[in-house]
Amino acid sequence: MINVFTLEQGRLSGRALQDDELLADAPEREPVWVDLEAPTPQEKAWVARRFGLVIPDDIVDDDLEESARFYEEDNGELHIRSDFLIDDDETPRNVRVAFILHRRVLFSVHEEDLPVFRLLRLRARRIPALIEDAKDVLLKLYDADAEYSADALEGIYVALEKVSARVLKQEVSDQTASEVLAAVAREEDLNGRIRRNVMDTRRAVSFMMRSRMLNAEQFEEARQILRDIDSLDSHTAFLFDKINFLMDATVGFININQNKIIKIFSVASVALLPPTLIASIYGMNFRAMPELDWSLGYPFALALMAASVAAPFLYFRRKGWLR
Incomplete structure (x- = not known):
């Protein structure tokens, strides 16, 4: 044009x-x-x-x-x-x-x-x-x-x-x-x-x-x-x-948003480490197995695992790391 x-x-x-x-x-x-x-x-x-x-x-x-x-x-x-x-x-x-x-x-x-x-x-x-x-x-x-x-x-x-x-x-x-x-x-x-x-x-x-x-x-x-x-x-x-x-x-x-996600996995991995250890110990082949020799063996193991999970979460919450 x-x-x-x-x-x-x-x-x-x-x-x-x-x-x-x-x-x-x-x-x-x-x-x-x-x-x-x-x-x-x-x-x-x-x-x-x-x-x-x-x-x-x-x-x-x-x-x-x-x-x-x-x-x-x-x-x-x-x-x-x-x-x-x-x-x-x-x-x-x-x-x-x-x-x-x-x-x-x-x-x-x-x-x-x-x-x-x-x-x-x-x-x-x-x-x-x-x-x-x-x-x-x-x-x-x-x-x-x-x-x-x-x-x-x-x-x-x-x-x-x-x-x-x-x-x-x-x-x-x-x-x-x-x-x-x-x-x-x-x-x-x-x-x-x-x-x-x-x-x-x-x-x-x-x-x-x-x-x-x-x-x-x-x-x-x-x-x-x-x-x-x-x-x-x-x-x-x-x-x-x-x-x-x-x-x-x-x-x-x-x-910051990515760090929040990584923090969740970090807290979860730390909190689940003690019950994993307890479960591993109770799963070993001992001569005298607590769950057979002691009637409260299984409930005690489960309670111990729950307490080991709750303790780190309470500590993290007190520190403010879960916010």
Whole structure:
């Protein structure tokens, strides 16, 4: 799918091209941003015919070398490949996006619809003079990406507060511990993806500043984006520490529950050792067997075995080891 965005009265206006429009050579107005989501060969052919830009098939592959992620062609064409976060409830992930700044038009290629792109489209339609050229579109995308990462961090704070209430304010059963570990693992994965996302955004914005493609106002905006990203580093570090604490606390409760089970077996084995010894002695083949020579032999043996079981349990109870 191709979305073509133009500037109309200071606002970004976009529409999706239909299949019959791909046969035409040009849209009605010169665009500032052409967004390609999972482009087909026909859509790539339209871009090549209309703008003279050939989009490779492996442009969003994850196995590209690091040196191929940020570079500038001899003709001034700028190539940037960045990862954008999708904070999905089921599977949070980072999606690779390829940007090409070609003849004052920004081309973006990605395989999935991204929340950051939707956020920018909504803002650009409502706020006049937010975007003036293609470089503004790229900067506003990175600005929205940093804000989206901050919102995702706030979501982690809320989720960890709920986990903390379950771990620290009630007795943790094995079922609760397993649910807590699953929730903590998800938040840890999301926190790591956010950290990776802001690191990649920092690199991309720094590359734009070094390439001297920005004017004075855009350069200052890029510096502000970097400051916003730097402010997120302390939050991700704190969340990592909090996640590790909750993980250790949950594992500690699991160990306590296991120790309770082991304690039961330990108490039972110690308590049953004396009657086992008595039964073994009475089962030996003596010349004068008590159960034959003494009429109270069997009752006495049974009473002695019961007393030998009760004595350790009374002692353990007095010590508080049965609680």
